[in-house]
Amino acid sequence: MRTYRDEGIVVGGHKLGEADRIIVILSRNHGLVRAVAKGIRRTKSRFGSRLEPFMLIDFQCHVGRNLDIVTQVELIDPFARAIAADYDAYSAASVMAETATRLTEAEPRTRTQYLLLVSAVRSLCNREHPPRLSLDAYLLRAMAVAGWAPSLMDCAQCGESGPHRAFSPALGGAVCSACRPQGTALPTTETIIHLAALLSGDWNRAEATAEHNSAEASRLVMMYVQWHLERHVKSFSILENA
Structure with a gap:
């Protein structure tokens, strides 16, 4: 399974299906990343507010066929x-x-x-x-x-x-x-x-x-x-x- 890790600032996103969201992250080393955060719109989401716009994060993604998938997020600075x-x-x-x-x-x-x-x-x-x-x-x-x-x-x-x-x-x-x-x-x-x-x-x-x-x-x-x-x-x- 191919994954990558980087730091970035969340610059946008939009809903996907009933519980997911596509997150747009301007990253340090991987350009502009568009990735799916699965289940983020559920109240028990493990990512929660860490992927809100303007959050500075350390994140890990799995490379998908069309869109990458966010697998891990750590907060660096809660600018939001x-x-x-x-x-x-x-x-x-x-x-x-x-x-x-x-x-x-x-x-x-x-x-x-x-x-x-x-x-x-x-x-x-x-x-x-x-x-x-x-x-x-x-x-x-x-x-x-x-x-x-x-x-x-x-x-x-x-x-x-x-x-x-x-x-x-x-x-x-x-x-x-x-x-x-x-x-x-x-x-x-x-x-x-x-x-x-x-x-x-x-x-x-x-x-x-x-x-x-x-x-x-x-x-x-x-x-x-x-x-x-x-x-x-x-x-x-x-x-x-x-």
């Missing part, structure tokens, strides 16, 4: 408990989990994305930064790791030194007036500088940004992510309704 207690943190973590899933579903090597997600969710749990700032920083870095790092100072098209006001997701970030397509967003310079601070981890500058610039930056990040993923991130609707 702190996340569920704060709606803003839950909203941010939901977007993080969905984005991580989209970025890794076709990638065999996901260790860097895994470590980035774990770090971001742990930061949410520890209340290190405001949840929306943590989310925007995570999204920018996750896109960069995936090969879509936005240009936030020099023009994404011609390379002219910035900062520049125009921001085009399709062209790769900030663009100069000569390269700016018609209808491109025109955020303030402060907003672009805020995005650069989030991407680089300059939290002192990021947290000092005015609220309206921070909100404008969040909208740009949302546009950028959805453009490059070429699909709607459903969990963004949680943020819009918050």
